[in-house]
Amino acid sequence: MTSQGSRKAVVFFEVEILDAKTKDKLCFLDKVRPLHKYYPQWYAARQSIRLDPKGKSLKDEDVLQHLPVGTTATFYFRDLGAQISWVTVFLTEYGGPLLLYLMFYFRVPFIYAPKYDFTTSKHWVVHLACMCHSFHYLKRLLETLFVHRFSHGTMPLRNIFKNCTYYWGFAAWMAYYINHPLYTPPTIYGEQQVRIALIIFLFCQVGNFSIHIALRNLRPPGSKTRKIPYPTKNPFTWIFLLVSCPNYTYELGSWFGFTLMTQCLPVAFFTAVGFIQMTVWAKGKHRSYLKEFRDYPPLRSPILPFVL
């Protein structure tokens, strides 16, 4: 939150900051100095400043003059807890699966019986699966570094433990079975199944990437504006006509393809759990689009066209 001095009418603000839970007075500012000069452990990313103890946080861009306060402004402070940057979290949670899977693929010692150490699978679908899985997480890492524009700089520190347990845990579980010496390649439709699965997987990877690019282009560098996404010249974005969050739709498709390709129940579980989580996120995003934009296209569903 910034305070602007105006040259015409000089308005002086006094600002007091109270703890949102206990209502203790934390500091009283008649010159505006950053809160963390008084409490150095509460750096900016941890601060939640609000007009009402149970209300929403004020944003960085909010200007003191434009807020509904008198000449003594009372704000409530909440400590958001230790924070960590989104980029750090993404790099860690995606780097893990990439490396872990490769360890299983190369049959590093202490995973399978010693006679299998450093051997390779005789099934070509296992090699294909490794390439797809690695490509997927490499793509995610590169998108984190070069494509995504994050609304928030940070998230609570405990999220990194939760997220890494989820991603790393599932990656290890899947990789263990796919790269196992006793792995059974797809039996129902054999080679044809694998081929179709690969096409679905690649199609959805390209689709997912197209959506990420389209979303990035909605927002000029450094800004935090929000706009309704629309289909572009890229055919993969035409799905915006039917769906609010096609990045999740394509992501689901990719993992569905990977499940088909490997015919591995742990992969199916991972796809199912991811589907549930992404549906929750998609519904939330869809709801906030509807709230924010009067003219939001009515034909769109959150994640699955017409269905969900």
Added chain:
Amino acid sequence: MASMEEDGSVEEKDNNNKKRTKSAIAVAWLTFYNIAMTAGWLVLAMAMMRFYLQKATHKGLYKSIARILKFFQTVALVEVGHCAIGIVRTSVIVTGVQVCSRIFMVWFITNSIKQIQNEESVILFLVVWTLTEITRYSFYTFNLLNHLPYFIKWARYNMFIIMYPLGVAGELLTIYAALPFVRKTGMLSMRLPNKYNISFDYYYFLIIVMLSYIPLFPQLFFHMLRQRRKVLLGEIIVEKDE
């Protein structure tokens, strides 16, 4: 863990501040349900006492009460439904975990592994569960009827201090006793190779279940302690950040 009670209605502390608009049907159903469950567990308690007084041994006791236990413990699944439709203000997940852990003990341990049915640890958790459930269901019943005797409130928020650790001990000892039989029969397990490319070892699963008591038990126990301080001692506890 199965011996823990889920904390369905600490809302009695909100009774004065909040007006709960529950439909008359919901109240009637819940009252009936809680009376029925209190009665069921009382029947179970009496059947256990009668067996022990007549036979002077605990051997064969489980078998004699198995059907009543399975019935009333399984019926408790509807409590998840109560939370889901909102007539009971508790989290669906907490209730779900609670009921599932009971169902797990009854159906996947004691019912399926006959060789451990005469263990003392089984009697231990059965006694704990019975006492806990009778207290809990009568607490809910009296609450719904708006005539809660202090001694029931006292029991509900004090007995757990002894019941929880005893119940956990009973359950853990039972699972531990079951391990060799699980290993021998290979029950509920699946090995490679198979066309689903998954394997499951019930033996190691049980070991993980036992280990999970270590983080979970303290959390549930201290939650009840906090509730006790709020309800019985009227302390105001500022909750951690939501």
